[in-house]
Amino acid sequence: MSEAFERYERQYCELSSNLLKKCTSASLLDGERRKQSVSEIKAGVDDAESMIRKMDLEARSLPPNVKAVLLAKLREYKSDLNNVKNQVKRISSTNLNLAARDDLLESGMADTLTVSADQRERLLFSTEKLDKSSQRIRESRKTMIETEDLGVSLLDELHKQRQSLLHAHDTLHGVDDNLSRSKKILTNISRRMSRNKYIIGSIVTVLVLAIILILYFKLSR
Incomplete structure (x- = not known):
């Protein structure tokens, strides 16, 4: 196995373990402390994804028999990271609900059943704006992932071509030896x-x- 892959793997496992601990702790927090914890977890998730991409590139540059084993291991890591992302989404969703409730309570409304049309419109506008921002972020992430996948495919193809050239060189060397003997x-x-x-x-x-x-x-x- 590649030393670089092992180094990335150790770093990822440590990072993944810390993310799981932070998710458990964040679910017990509220208010600004939860928001701060969620931000730290999201930054850690980005680092973990970067580490997985490095392991992916390194694995694809190795011989086929080793590459197959490492790519299977990477699929498990990606699945674990997706579980962490789902936990972050649940925590963020709960946090948003609590924040919305606090905003309503701080608005000075004595009767929560009689929300004004103006406040409802502002809430809808904020929600719509948040949805659009989330959509743009998802599209940007999708584009980035597609670009990385293309880079990985090109690297894999270049590795195959290099192997073909080495094989052709060995064949020509053998022919030259046969000609010399003849x-x-x-x-x-x-x-x-x-x-x-x-x-x-x-x-x-x-x-x-x-x-x-x-x-x-x-x-x-």
């Missing part, structure tokens, strides 16, 4: 043929001389 074999064969040619020429010369001598001795008698 050249040596052909050179040896050529040398043997030249040597055999000289041997055969010498034998033929000796035989011709022997025949000439034999004919000479026969004719001289």
